[in-house]
Amino acid sequence: MVRLEKRPSPSAFWQWATPVLAVVLTMIAGGIMFALLGKNPVEAIRTIFWDPLFNEQFAAYSRPQLLVKAGPLILIAVGLSLGFRAGIWNIGAEGQYIMGAIFGAGVGLALYPVETRWVFPLMVVAGVFGGWLWAMIPAILKTRFNTNEILVSLLLVYVAQNILASMSLGLLRNPEGGGFPGSRNLGQIPAMANPELIPGTGMHWGVIAAFVVVIAAYVMLQRHILGFHIKLSGQAPRAARFAGVSPQRLVVLCMGISGALAGAAGLFEVAGPSGQISIDFNVGYGFTAIIVAFLGRLNPIGILLAGLLMALTYIGGELASFMLSLPSAAIQAFQGMLLFFLLAVDLLTNYRVRFGAKREVA
Amino acid sequence: MDIGGINPAILIASLMVASVPIILAAIGELVVEKAGVLNLGVEGMMIMGAICGFATAVGTGNPYLGFVGGAAGAMALALVFGFLTQFLLANQVATGLALTLFGLGLSSMIGQGYVGIKPPATQKLELGPLADIPFFGTILFEHDWMVYMSIAIIAAVWAVLKYTRTGLILRAVGESHDAAHALGYKVRRIRMLAVLFGGAMSGLGGAYISLIRVPQWTDGITAGAGWIALAIVVFASWKPWRVLLGAYLFGGITVLQLNLQAAGARIPVEYLSMSPYLITILVLVIMSSGKGKAALNAPAALGQNFHASR
Numbered sequence: 001m002v003r004l005e006k007r008p009s010p011s012a013f014w015q016w017a018t019p020v021l022a023v024v025l026t027m028i029a030g031g032i033m034f035a036l037l038g039k040n041p042v043e044a045i046r047t048i049f050w051d052p053l054f055n056e057q058f059a060a061y062s063r064p065q066l067l068v069k070a071g072p073l074i075l076i077a078v079g080l081s082l083g084f085r086a087g088i089w090n091i092g093a094e095g096q097y098i099m100g101a102i103f104g105a106g107v108g109l110a111l112y113p114v115e116t117r118w119v120f121p122l123m124v125v126a127g128v129f130g131g132w133l134w135a136m137i138p139a140i141l142k143t144r145f146n147t148n149e150i151l152v153s154l155l156l157v158y159v160a161q162n163i164l165a166s167m168s169l170g171l172l173r174n175p176e177g178g179g180f181p182g183s184r185n186l187g188q189i190p191a192m193a194n195p196e197l198i199p200g201t202g203m204h205w206g207v208i209a210a211f212v213v214v215i216a217a218y219v220m221l222q223r224h225i226l227g228f229h230i231k232l233s234g235q236a237p238r239a240a241r242f243a244g245v246s247p248q249r250l251v252v253l254c255m256g257i258s259g260a261l262a263g264a265a266g267l268f269e270v271a272g273p274s275g276q277i278s279i280d281f282n283v284g285y286g287f288t289a290i291i292v293a294f295l296g297r298l299n300p301i302g303i304l305l306a307g308l309l310m311a312l313t314y315i316g317g318e319l320a321s322f323m324l325s326l327p328s329a330a331i332q333a334f335q336g337m338l339l340f341f342l343l344a345v346d347l348l349t350n351y352r353v354r355f356g357a358k359r360e361v362a
Numbered sequence: 363m364d365i366g367g368i369n370p371a372i373l374i375a376s377l378m379v380a381s382v383p384i385i386l387a388a389i390g391e392l393v394v395e396k397a398g399v400l401n402l403g404v405e406g407m408m409i410m411g412a413i414c415g416f417a418t419a420v421g422t423g424n425p426y427l428g429f430v431g432g433a434a435g436a437m438a439l440a441l442v443f444g445f446l447t448q449f450l451l452a453n454q455v456a457t458g459l460a461l462t463l464f465g466l467g468l469s470s471m472i473g474q475g476y477v478g479i480k481p482p483a484t485q486k487l488e489l490g491p492l493a494d495i496p497f498f499g500t501i502l503f504e505h506d507w508m509v510y511m512s513i514a515i516i517a518a519v520w521a522v523l524k525y526t527r528t529g530l531i532l533r534a535v536g537e538s539h540d541a542a543h544a545l546g547y548k549v550r551r552i553r554m555l556a557v558l559f560g561g562a563m564s565g566l567g568g569a570y571i572s573l574i575r576v577p578q579w580t581d582g583i584t585a586g587a588g589w590i591a592l593a594i595v596v597f598a599s600w601k602p603w604r605v606l607l608g609a610y611l612f613g614g615i616t617v618l619q620l621n622l623q624a625a626g627a628r629i630p631v632e633y634l635s636m637s638p639y640l641i642t643i644l645v646l647v648i649m650s651s652g653k654g655k656a657a658l659n660a661p662a663a664l665g666q667n668f669h670a671s672r
Contacts (some may be wrong), residue, residue, distance in 0.1 A: 004451070004669065006669065037471075089455055091459060141643075141646075141647055144651075145647050145650055145651035146650050146651065147643075147646050147647050147650045147651070148593075148596060148646065148650065150402065150455065151589060151592055151593045151596070151643075151646060152643050152646065154586075154589050155586070155589060155590070155593070155639045155642055155643050156639070156643070158585070158586045158636065158639045159636045159639050159640060162632040162633070162635050162636035163632065163636070165632045166630055166632035166633065169632075170630070287463055288463075290456075290459055290463075291460075291463065294456060327470075327471050327474055329467050329468075329470035329471040329474070329581075330467070330471050331467075332463070332466065332467030332470070332471075333464055333467030333468040333471055334467070335463065335467070336460055336461075336463040336464025336465070336466075336467050336468070337464060339456070339459075339460035339463065339464070340442065340446065340457075340460050340464060343446055343450070343452035343453065343456055343457050343460060344446055344450050344452060346450075346452060347450045347451060347452070350451075351451070
């Protein structure tokens with residue numbers, strides 16, 4: 001008989017080994033899924049995980065994309081991980097990402113055609129503010145009315161999507177666009193663009209921000225009292241309250257930080273790789289970032305690596321749908337599967353698996 | 363008798379149709395939560411039900427088998443959720459989210475070949491002269507069988523939870539799994555069955571969307587219905603009949619805004635389409651703020667994993 005025995009403290013080895021194990025298991029299960037779709041599983045997995053980085057034909061295009069895709073994922077996931085650690089579930093990062101993009105682009109376009117280098121920093125501030133504001137709605141409702149933040153933050157994604165549609169058809173539409181939906185291309189306006197800083201790397205301001213945030217979050221969790229409070233609230237909520245941690249303040253802080261970072265990610269995306277506000281501007285980074293946060297074990301350094309890996313699956317998925325005509329939705333299912341395996345093998349961190357019947361003690 | 367170009371009898375009749383998916387998904391989730399499990403994957407299970415039901419109905423040409431297929435597809439996903447949370451003790455919130463992300467991806471993958479196909483039509487129930495009653499005939503007696511079925515399911519869940527031993531055991535497990543375990547009830551097995559029931563109901567709801575309400579297949583067809591169902595369970599403070607009330611309220615707003623769009627109201631379409639979500643949030647706020655009454659009624663062990671140490 002299989003039995004589970006709770007470990008006195010989480011296993012340090014499995015804490016780092018489970019994400020790796022989950023990735024391997026996902027590759028196997030994903031291979032089976034691709035085989036069922038009639039593709040060669042080995043070739044599909046190689047196209048997703050190997051070719052974007054090392055195939056001479058594609059690497060030149062794909063390698064820079066790695067940072068472009070990883071930047072927003074890491075930025076959002078680090079913010080989310082703080083809340084997840086404290087048991088505060090902001091799952092509406094997608095909406096905050098959209099609102100950040102709208103606020104940032106809105107400020108930029110309102111100033112058009114001003115040509116000073118202060119426009120872009122101003123847009124960043126507006127983007128951060130937009131995401132923060134959108135996250136404050138579930139936070140305030142949680143602290144004032146005890147409303148479930150999971151449901152409110154998620155429902156607000158649908159509201160944000162409708163606002164996005166309205167903006168790209170109305171207020172922010174390019175007046176010189178011949179009536180097509182979508183804003184002016186911010187990437188082509190020097191004062192507002194978020195360009196590739198070093199050619200051929202994909203490095204833009206958003207990626208730099210992501211690296212800075214990873215370091216800042218790491219330092220905060222290790223050295224700052226706020227980081228301690230966050231960890232304490234997640235592990236022992238009762239003890240945290242006795243220690244004088246205000247749960248309400250923590251909700252506002254964690255939701256605010258994650259919203260602000262998601263908003264910043266949205267702004268960097270709209271001013272850089274995406275270029276314009278359009279109806280289908282958001283591609284689900286806000287949801288994938290949830291997987292990234294868990295895959296990185298809610299640890300900033302882990303999230304950095306997980307973000308790169310998840311970016312790789314995006315690029316590899318595109319490549320596979322182009323080369324092997326693998327359905328593009330397959331990669332989304334693949335990413336979901338990864339989260340399943342991760343949560344499943346996480347058992348090994350907190351429990352020992354014992355075989356055989358339990359021995360009676362004394 | 364029209365008000366602003368909208369016929370109230372037809373409005374109420376279509377409200378009843380619009381709320382069926384939410385009723386089904388919400389009553390399923392209510393049972394799951396009564397057993398102390400929080401499954402946030404309703405959206406994912408619904409959309410799997412939508413595509414599996416659609417594929418089965420198109421494949422067999424039989425809409426009734428379609429509903430069976432939808433329920434089975436969603437139950438398969440619920441099984442994964444149950445196994446992860448009950449046997450591998452995974453975090454329920456995270457597993458539910460994974461279910462939704464995975465369901466959305468998988469459904470769109472399966473659905474690729476089904477875009478633009480029409481499913482076999484489901485017949486309306488022939489109720490003869492009843493349908494000819496003015497006003498009420500249109501509202502009550504011109505529906506497909508699932509509309510009546512959904513109300514019957516609510517009645518059944520209410521009766522089982524309130525009057526039977528099964529219902530009592532289910533609630534005991536949801537209020538205190540340790541006490542239920544000490545009394546000798548199989549906590550994991552009971553929760554597993556509840557999760558599967560919730561999956562089947564979500565699947566029926568999803569299949570209803572793709573087979574009757576829309577009826578066709580598009581990516582992301584459920585459009586947040588699963589999340590609204592979750593909100594309606596809170597709104598209903600875990601009471602079956604209030605699920606009906608909440609679902610009709612939501613259905614009414616959905617239908618009303620669609621009618622306003624069609625009637626060419628001066629409010630932009632986007633603001634009308636976001637109104638159901640905003641109203642749901644508003645309702646959640648009202649319910650949860652009323653001196654914590656709704657919160658008091660929540661099953662005490664909701665969202666907590668059970669590990670028998672003895």
